[in-house]
Amino acid sequence: MAVLNGTVVLTGATGFIGSHALRALLDPAGWGDGDAPVPRIRALVRSVPKEPGPAEVEWVRGDLTDPDAVRGLCEGARAVVHVASYIGGDEALCRAVNVEGTRLVMEEAARAGAGRVVHLSTTAVYGAGPHRGIAVDEITAEPASAVSRSRLAGEAYARRAGAVVLRPGIVLGAGDRWVVPALRELVERVPAEWDGGRGLLTLVDAGDLGRLIAAVAVGRIAVPAGVQHAGHPQPVRIGDLLAELAAQGVLPPRPEADWPVPVCLERLRAAPGRASERQFMLAAEDHWYRADDLWTLTGLQPGPGPLSRLAETAGWYRGLLGVAGRE
Template sequence: MSTCVDHVPRVLVLGSSGFIGSRVVASLAGSGGAHVVALSRKPVARLRNNNATIATADISVPGSLIPFLADTDVVVHAASYVGSEPRLAYEINELGTGNVVEQCRQAGVARLIHVSTCSVYGSGPHRGILESEAGYHPASVASASRAIAEQLILGYGGEVVRPNLVFGAGDRWFVPGVLKLMKVAGGWPGDGSALLSLIGVEALGRLLSGLALAPGQPGQAFHAAYPEPVRVSFLLQNVARIFGAEYPKFLRDDERAGSALRAAGFSGHQIDVVTKDHWYSSEGLWRISGREPESFNSALGEFSSAYQVPGSPIGHKPVERFV
């Protein structure tokens, strides 16, 4: 009598040492439902999990992924550039993603999942829109190149996941950027009523892991956020509590604050992202990934602990994250 052995999928995670990619690796490996190949441009520390192995390659180099794609069932592409240098945005986000798509095609890998951003939509207000309801209107070099990357992925029949604002241990951009906005403006631009889509990086890793292990959704895009948006005033209460800062006064349309923020390097788009409604329907990804929906309230402990550790990244250059 023959014994049927369930196939354990092989999942290659690109950008596995990054803020999001490392969480995808941890969730997939910890689930026991996949063998993970954790690939990054630079060598990473040894993984303490028998379900994962480490590999080194650069997506910007044509052909560099081919040795790792044999027998791969799913590729999760979490490697991207979020800065303001046009050359790097082009080389990593556009050419790099093109290399990924072409090598998946050559190796016969049918399933390709790409981590993108809601910033490909540009400035809002955005209120509960579905993935199919907003076109591409990127307002920065990075988001423009990521929009092109998305189109390459979707054209291949891959899947795209778009988080909006992501918090958690290792965040060098979102919460540090919020703090810098408060400091530079001498308060908070706007009136604090804006609603934002947020997600913790650990929850995002679980969502991406669940999607990778679920049946494929060819050519589909998904928002990745807690289903309930978070009001800016509540976000600021928690930021002030964590850092022992004074709760900011709301400056509304004070032109002096706007001038100070522009002088400090904040673009109008970057200010809009956290002062106008930017929230997105995200129920689809929670359902397909098989994860129970979470909320910002349930993640307040994670939110606090992420920024209350030695070496917290406050003071790093923050503003390029809002792309």
């Protein structure tokens, strides 16, 4: 199948993952065909950037929760990429953005006859682990938070619209204001190896996730509608992730103590903070999902893995966390 030309609608283009998806869409070499034309992007955002950026990007100011802003958004689009979401604690906003906003975008994509539709979700819809080498929908989704419940509910509208639904695990990279800051807090509150650092996690670098999103939206190979895990095929030990972040000066040096999970949880409860026990268990316990299929379907190479990318983003993380760089 030829590369799809024409307009690509993108929501969330100024957010963490959306900004990486935008860069990937504008770089055909990254999604498998350097000779392909750069697509035109119609980006729905709440605030238009002060710097307009490439001429191929048309910024459309509007809110997902406003039907008038979404109406007509997908007119003439060859592909619709829905990345925008709300991940805060306001349950009403979760429903307004992640459920009703998704419904509006998907209904508009279907009405406009978009050739391909991509929807970003999360493996958090599966709920509490441990999860070891889980294939797509191998277990029943049992989301444990308002955010995850709303993401799963939004998936239903995407699947009804014939979308490729991508479920990444932990996403790392420039723009991440949640994962690594939470890990730093947890390391400070629980200064030990967590159960020997054995927990296996599905990770993906945000740039690689952007490449996958772009390939599904406009690549030569059409990925069948349905759910796909979007992560690096090789799981990463939490101990290795924390060690690499420490080596890059993002986290404190690795502790010598090694505590079993019950001891870690006792220490966590004794030192209250913003990060929850559930967040700790998501990192300390296996949350590994099989993610080989999407790379095969898109024809992309996964590369050496997200740990190898941390050297490129360590400076950004250090700046975010206010920690000094390495000598």
